[in-house]
Amino acid sequence: MKLAIQNVGKTYRGGVRGLDAFSLQLGPGVLGLLGPNGAGKSTLMRILATITRPSEGRVEWNGVDIVAKPDALRAELGYLPQDFGIYPNLNAQEFLEYIAAAKGIAARAARTRIDELLALVNLSDARRRPLGGFSGGMRQRVGIAQALLNDPKLLIVDEPTAGLDPEERVRFRNLLSDLSGERIVILSTHIVSDVEATATHIALINKGRLVVSSSPEDLLRTVEGRVWEWMVSSAELTAAKQRYRISSTIRRSDGVRVRAVSETAPSAGAQRVAPSLEDAYLFHIAPAAAGTPA
Amino acid sequence: MSVVHRLYHLARADFFERVRRHGFLITMLFCVYAGYAFLPPNPSPYATLKLDQYRGVYNSAWVGTAVAMLSAVFISMIGFYVVKNAIQRDRHTRVGQILATTPISRVQYTLGKTISNFAVLAAMALVVAIACIGMQVLRAEDRSIDLVRLLAPFVLLTLPMLFVTAALAVLFETLPLMRGGFGNVAYFFLFGAFLAAGAGNESRVSSNEVTGMGIAIPSMIEAAHAAYPEFEPDSVSVSMGINIRSEGEWSLKTFEWNGIDWTLQSIGWRMSWVLVGLVVGAAAAIPFDRFDPARGRGDSIRAASRRWGRRRRATAREVVDDAEVEATPSHANVHLTPLPAGARGIRLGAMVMAEWKLVVRGLRWWYAGPIAALIASIFAPLSGVQAIVLPLAWFWPVLQWSKLGTREARFGTGAIFFSTPHPLARQLFATWIAGVMLAVLAAAPVAVRFAIAGESASLAAWCVGAAFIPALALALGVWTGSGKFFEVLYTALCYAVVQHVPPMDFMGAIPEATEKGYPTVYAGVTLVLLAIALLGRRRQVRG
Numbered sequence: 001m002k003l004a005i006q007n008v009g010k011t012y013r014g015g016v017r018g019l020d021a022f023s024l025q026l027g028p029g030v031l032g033l034l035g036p037n038g039a040g041k042s043t044l045m046r047i048l049a050t051i052t053r054p055s056e057g058r059v060e061w062n063g064v065d066i067v068a069k070p071d072a073l074r075a076e077l078g079y080l081p082q083d084f085g086i087y088p089n090l091n092a093q094e095f096l097e098y099i100a101a102a103k104g105i106a107a108r109a110a111r112t113r114i115d116e117l118l119a120l121v122n123l124s125d126a127r128r129r130p131l132g133g134f135s136g137g138m139r140q141r142v143g144i145a146q147a148l149l150n151d152p153k154l155l156i157v158d159e160p161t162a163g164l165d166p167e168e169r170v171r172f173r174n175l176l177s178d179l180s181g182e183r184i185v186i187l188s189t190h191i192v193s194d195v196e197a198t199a200t201h202i203a204l205i206n207k208g209r210l211v212v213s214s215s216p217e218d219l220l221r222t223v224e225g226r227v228w229e230w231m232v233s234s235a236e237l238t239a240a241k242q243r244y245r246i247s248s249t250i251r252r253s254d255g256v257r258v259r260a261v262s263e264t265a266p267s268a269g270a271q272r273v274a275p276s277l278e279d280a281y282l283f284h285i286a287p288a289a290a291g292t293p294a
Numbered sequence: 295m296s297v298v299h300r301l302y303h304l305a306r307a308d309f310f311e312r313v314r315r316h317g318f319l320i321t322m323l324f325c326v327y328a329g330y331a332f333l334p335p336n337p338s339p340y341a342t343l344k345l346d347q348y349r350g351v352y353n354s355a356w357v358g359t360a361v362a363m364l365s366a367v368f369i370s371m372i373g374f375y376v377v378k379n380a381i382q383r384d385r386h387t388r389v390g391q392i393l394a395t396t397p398i399s400r401v402q403y404t405l406g407k408t409i410s411n412f413a414v415l416a417a418m419a420l421v422v423a424i425a426c427i428g429m430q431v432l433r434a435e436d437r438s439i440d441l442v443r444l445l446a447p448f449v450l451l452t453l454p455m456l457f458v459t460a461a462l463a464v465l466f467e468t469l470p471l472m473r474g475g476f477g478n479v480a481y482f483f484l485f486g487a488f489l490a491a492g493a494g495n496e497s498r499v500s501s502n503e504v505t506g507m508g509i510a511i512p513s514m515i516e517a518a519h520a521a522y523p524e525f526e527p528d529s530v531s532v533s534m535g536i537n538i539r540s541e542g543e544w545s546l547k548t549f550e551w552n553g554i555d556w557t558l559q560s561i562g563w564r565m566s567w568v569l570v571g572l573v574v575g576a577a578a579a580i581p582f583d584r585f586d587p588a589r590g591r592g593d594s595i596r597a598a599s600r601r602w603g604r605r606r607r608a609t610a611r612e613v614v615d616d617a618e619v620e621a622t623p624s625h626a627n628v629h630l631t632p633l634p635a636g637a638r639g640i641r642l643g644a645m646v647m648a649e650w651k652l653v654v655r656g657l658r659w660w661y662a663g664p665i666a667a668l669i670a671s672i673f674a675p676l677s678g679v680q681a682i683v684l685p686l687a688w689f690w691p692v693l694q695w696s697k698l699g700t701r702e703a704r705f706g707t708g709a710i711f712f713s714t715p716h717p718l719a720r721q722l723f724a725t726w727i728a729g730v731m732l733a734v735l736a737a738a739p740v741a742v743r744f745a746i747a748g749e750s751a752s753l754a755a756w757c758v759g760a761a762f763i764p765a766l767a768l769a770l771g772v773w774t775g776s777g778k779f780f781e782v783l784y785t786a787l788c789y790a791v792v793q794h795v796p797p798m799d800f801m802g803a804i805p806e807a808t809e810k811g812y813p814t815v816y817a818g819v820t821l822v823l824l825a826i827a828l829l830g831r832r833r834q835v836r837g
Contacts, residue, residue: 014545074716104644107644117630150633
């Protein structure tokens with residue numbers, strides 16, 4: 001099972017580059033695709049989901065060019081778009097039955113699968129309720145269920161936890177981890193903690209280009225020894241923000257505890273701390289502030 | 295911020311949003327063509343404005359007035375559907391949610407939309423007006439251009455009617471019943487009935503009729519009578535529209551007409567229609583839901599939820615409160631059974647049934663139509679079944695057909711469906727077959743009647759009709775993303791069939807149309823439409 005993205009680029013009308021010379025090879029596991037808003041994540045997702053054709057480059061699924069032969073992938077694809085619609089007058093059961101038919105799943109197998117999926121996304125009790133009356137989180141769970149209907153070998157989920165409450169979010173993360181054994185899961189998000197919990201591989205994307213592709217451990221190693229915490233007064237905070245790539249600030253009674261990524265110690269009292277993925281993300285994606293010694 | 299300032303910006307933003315779309319350019323090109331077509335040469339296979347066998351010389355007065363009245367009618371007819379989406383767009387783009395939180399009042403909002411609609415319609419009229427200046431020169435019956443005589447009718451005849459149309463479009467959008475396909479079809483018939491009622495009034499006495507005919511026609515009749523003593527003013531038949539001569543060409547006698555003598559009274563009459571438009575536009579604020587989902591469309595969802603709730607109670611299961619359903623996730627360890635080998639495939643039949651379920655979903659009272667068609671087909675004479683029952687039976691499902699090919703755009707499900715296997719051949723074909731099945735359900739008794747009577751040609755034409763209708767719906771739906779165009783075009787087609795216009799008979803309702811081989815033409819058109827639908831869907835699927 002292999003997904004090969006080779007020099008893929010996408011130019012939109014007006015010459016706007018959505019993706020630029022993007023290359024990546026993927027095998028089974030969860031790829032966490034991280035990047036800021038407008039980085040090109042959704043463009044890449046749509047290309048991989050055969051919705052959008054790239055302007056250049058190739059995407060191969062098990063050696064087959066999916067731009068030329070999209071149906072080679074579609075039978076094994078599960079896709080949860082970032083922004084998707086539902087038919088408001090259908091209930092969850094009917095909607096999933098309809099999509100199962102669209103995916104060419106045999107009726108009996110579909111019925112079993114729908115029952116299990118509705119239980120999985122905790123919508124069994126609401127299965128006969130019209131989708132138009134669902135909350136955003138419930139719709140998102142219907143979206144997750146439809147993506148899993150055909151037992152996909154490639155599962156692409158674009159901002160899947162948007163709108164989910166914390167408990168459902170944890171459930172979904174666990175689900176992704178469980179699913180990743182024999183399939184490729186691509187999780188696109190800008191929520192670092194979602195990736196931290198599930199990804200076996202991470203790709204950072206910015207301005208349409210691949211910035212880093214590595215395991216979470218290797219990514220953390222890139223900022224090893226570069227993450228610092230120290231105390232500043234409230235008055236000094238603004239200056240610190242201008243000078244360093246700050247990943248977090250916590251107000252305390254004696255001032256503000258600042259966490260930042262820097263090559264050298266920001267102050268005499270600064271302590272090196274263990275890096276998190278958020279620090280690594282900031283290190284690779286956020287532009288260096290003026291005067292940052294990074 | 296003053297009310298005028300607020301209205302201006304509301305209308306301005308809406309106007310720019312519309313005119314910057316590619317569709318608007320196509321509309322403008324259509325207007326240029328209309329300016330050309332409204333002034334046919336003499337002789338010509340068709341006539342536009344004529345008084346029996348007479349018409350005015352194409353001078354600035356006649357050209358301006360005739361085209362202004364024709365524009366008023368045609369732009370009101372077609373333009374209504376062009377602009378009847380101003381509120382829908384705010385709903386769809388969710389800009390309405392933002393506007394609803396601003397201090398803008400409901401009346402200001404509906405009046406702003408009325409003005410914006412009017413600006414679009416006026417832009418269409420302006421293009422026609424410019425085109426007709428060129429046409430006067432081209433036709434060369436009178437080359438002297440008098441801009442006042444030429445353009446004043448557009449300002450005083452066309453624009454007031456367009457203002458009323460603009461306001462009506464807003465009113466239709468705020469009325470839940472008129473917002474969708476039913477409103478589109480209803481406007482077609484209301485407009486036709488209104489014109490038919492007004493057409494009887496163009497006597498020699500001036501009247502304040504919305505198209506302006508009541509002001510212009512009496513003086514035209516006088517001029518014709520002065521030029522031709524044999525002209526009978528009391529029994530004159532005024533024809534305004536596209537009047538195609540069944541055989542040969544219209545060769546009309548021409549007379550000099552120097553235009554409308556505008557008086558304060560006639561100008562006041564026209565301005566009164568602007569006032570009517572303002573009242574209608576303001577009245578639209580009463581049913582306007584201000585984008586509150588708890589009103590309007592939300593009602594139907596709540597009603598559906600109530601039905602769901604009743605069903606749940608009836609099954610005596612444990613009643614779970616909606617909030618509770620959402621707040622208490624089950625932690626049961628759910629096992630996902632892998633799909634067995636062979637569970638995935640093409641399965642066109644399953645897809646057709648899934649599409650069919652969507653087509654007939656929620657239809658309850660609708661079945662009264664096919665039942666009525668069944669009864670009428672049994673008891674009515676064959677000629678009546680063919681000429682009346684069949685067109686009515688196939689007009690009945692217009693709102694179901696109009697949804698074909700549009701759901702992905704309307705509900706934003708394209709990303710999900712276009713990433714499933716074979717979205718082109720399988721899904722689109724299944725949608726079309728479901729549409730054909732609906733045609734069969736609606737008018738099967740008519741086909742049986744044809745078969746019993748041995749009317750094999752009519753039966754074949756019926757089969758073509760059953761294939762043609764969903765193909766037309768699908769092609770228009772896929773390319774426009776809206777059912778509106780199909781609803782209007784199909785209504786007009788059915789109307790033409792009932793009015794016994796053989797070239798428009800796509801269903802086998804007119805025996806001479808069948809004899810002339812029109813079913814073969816429509817069979818070819820069906821294939822072309824399916825190809826067009828396929829191309830459109832291919833374009834959607836490939837992003």
